[in-house]
Amino acid sequence: MRCHTCARPANVEIRRSRIAFCAGCYPHWFRARVQERIDHDRMFRRDERVLVAVSGGKDSLALWHALTRLGYRADGVYIRLGIGGYSRRSQEKCERFAEWHGLMLHQVDLEGSEGFVVPDLREARSGKPCAACGTVKRYHFNRVAAELGYDVVATGHNLDDEAATLFGNLVHWNIDYLGRQGPVLESTHPGLVRKVKPLYRLSERETAAYALIERIDYILEECPMAKGAKSLAYKAMLNSLEEQQPGAKYGFLVGFLKQGRAALPGTGFEPAAELRACARCGQPTTAEVCAYCRMADRGRRRRERARPPAGVDPT
Numbered sequence: 584m585r586c587h588t589c590a591r592p593a594n595v596e597i598r599r600s601r602i603a604f605c606a607g608c609y610p611h612w613f614r615a616r617v618q619e620r621i622d623h624d625r626m627f628r629r630d631e632r633v634l635v636a637v638s639g640g641k642d643s644l645a646l647w648h649a650l651t652r653l654g655y656r657a658d659g660v661y662i663r664l665g666i667g668g669y670s671r672r673s674q675e676k677c678e679r680f681a682e683w684h685g686l687m688l689h690q691v692d693l694e695g696s697e698g699f700v701v702p703d704l705r706e707a708r709s710g711k712p713c714a715a716c717g718t719v720k721r722y723h724f725n726r727v728a729a730e731l732g733y734d735v736v737a738t739g740h741n742l743d744d745e746a747a748t749l750f751g752n753l754v755h756w757n758i759d760y761l762g763r764q765g766p767v768l769e770s771t772h773p774g775l776v777r778k779v780k781p782l783y784r785l786s787e788r789e790t791a792a793y794a795l796i797e798r799i800d801y802i803l804e805e806c807p808m809a810k811g812a813k814s815l816a817y818k819a820m821l822n823s824l825e826e827q828q829p830g831a832k833y834g835f836l837v838g839f840l841k842q843g844r845a846a847l848p849g850t851g852f853e854p855a856a857e858l859r860a861c862a863r864c865g866q867p868t869t870a871e872v873c874a875y876c877r878m879a880d881r882g883r884r885r886r887e888r889a890r891p892p893a894g895v896d897p898t
């Protein structure tokens with residue numbers, strides 16, 4: 584195949600559009616797609632400050648890279664989740680990326696500032712902390728953005744992530760979640776910062792190709808807690824469908840956003856009049872004490888119980 588832009592031999596094929604690009608032209612195509620979504624979905628303006636939530640993986644670092652190349656004022660935020668060697672290595676990737684490109688990286692150290700780590704939040708039934716980990720991330724991304732005056736938080740969710748989430752919500756008929764799924768979650772309260780997903784129409788393969796060509800050094804290993812996650816099963820099913828029908832994943836997600844979502848209750852834009860400040864941390868919540876503060880208490884209690892008594896050498 585030949586490059587769609589310059590007709591040289593192509594390296595990256597976009598099967599759903601039946602086009603391909605050489606390594607020189609591909610990053611331009613990728614960034615143009617990101618820019619297109621930012622503008623079309625009104626994610627943010629040039630004068631707004633963007634906070635990119637980074638994990639050390641290809642998607643978030645590729646997003647940060649693309650936004651800075653497109654000329655946006657984008658800083659990063661990384662949460663030290665405390666998942667052993669995986670967290671240390673991913674932190675290193677983020678720090679190196681920020682240093683190499685001369686960018687600002689904010690960090691939240693869960694253990695140091697909150698007194699617990701994500702593995703303390705494992706559920707008894709599944710043995711997984713993923714639901715709680717999601718709450719931790721959402722809480723701190725929003726808190727850091729609000730406290731430091733960022734206009735928007737951008738995450739690296741790609742087409743595969745979003746299609747898998749949609750599939751999971753359909754399998755379980757989570758109508759409320761379906762109604763809220765989208766690339767932009769507007770702020771409904773002064774303490775809630777707008778959330779956007781500029782890569783939502785770009786596949787995991789396309790993001791990986793961008794990271795590879797732009798020589799982004801990202802963490803290849805998956806979080807050890809992800810093993811056996813339902814989202815991986817949904818992704819595998821959608822990938823096998825995509826193999827047979829190129830473009831199926833894209834059509835599934837974009838079709839839903841264009842046609843299906845409008846028919847559902849709850850679009851995520853309703854005024855959240857019932858929100859008030861958490862009595863403990865001051866973040867917006869519907870309860871007296873927010874879900875995060877209650878969960879953090881559990882994490883601290885578990886960590887305390889797991890700690891060996893003073894004077895006892897754990898080795």
Ligand code: SF4
Nearest residue numbers: 712713716806808809
């Ligand atoms: S796999 Fe689970 S625990 Fe690991 S980072 Fe993702 S949500 Fe958190």
Ligand SMILES: [Zn+2]
Nearest residue numbers: 586589605608
């Ligand atoms: Zn080319």
Ligand SMILES: [Zn+2]
Nearest residue numbers: 861864873876
């Ligand atoms: Zn709180």
